[in-house]
Amino acid sequence: DTGVSQDPRHKITKRGQNVTFRCDPISEHNRLYWYRQTLGQGPEFLTYFQNEAQLEKSRLLSDRFSAERPKGSFSTLEIQRTEQGDSAMYLCASSPRTSGGNEQFFGPGTRLTVL
């Protein structure tokens, strides 16, 4: 499967714990995005990488959230000191250089439940 992959698919954690999610974009896609989606809402943008550079961060991304893409390939999203309000689906997407970010290919998401 050459699509966007995310790991894990599901994560249940207790409040206050740290969690880390991984995203592997479609190979040769230089742009990578993280979104968060809660029930009944559309995806909300969190952050965006072009190659290894993090070019944009949403105001939704509090200090407890950090994302990296060290080699311009896979990316990780870490949430420290999780809160119940962090429970959501975390979606990763990638797009090729030629699309200008217009067509984004989404992974299956990581569903986080904070107890």
Add this chain to the structure above:
Amino acid sequence: RKEVEQDPGPFNVPEGATVAFNCTYSNSASQSFFWYRQDCRKEPKLLMSVYSSGNEDGRFTAQLNRASQYISLLIRDSKLSDSATYLCVVNLSGYSTLTFGKGTMLLVSP
């Protein structure tokens, strides 16, 4: 005012019906427009781009009115497999991030 607003759903229609979804966006600088489809518990997938002249892809027709900041999606002869949530999506000029509406759920029944 939300950046992208869509009809609240769900829309319940019988097979073969024609259904239209409406969407408005608040930022007049928006340059690119899309409809994405999201099946239950699945990721969003691009359904079609929306061009100023309007465009059609089989049973699906998308329209854009920049003056009114309004986007629509028409589905003709709806199929059971069209049941999904339809997300209106906007991209601002110079940005690569997409802004999504809440989505409108469509349920097509036999």
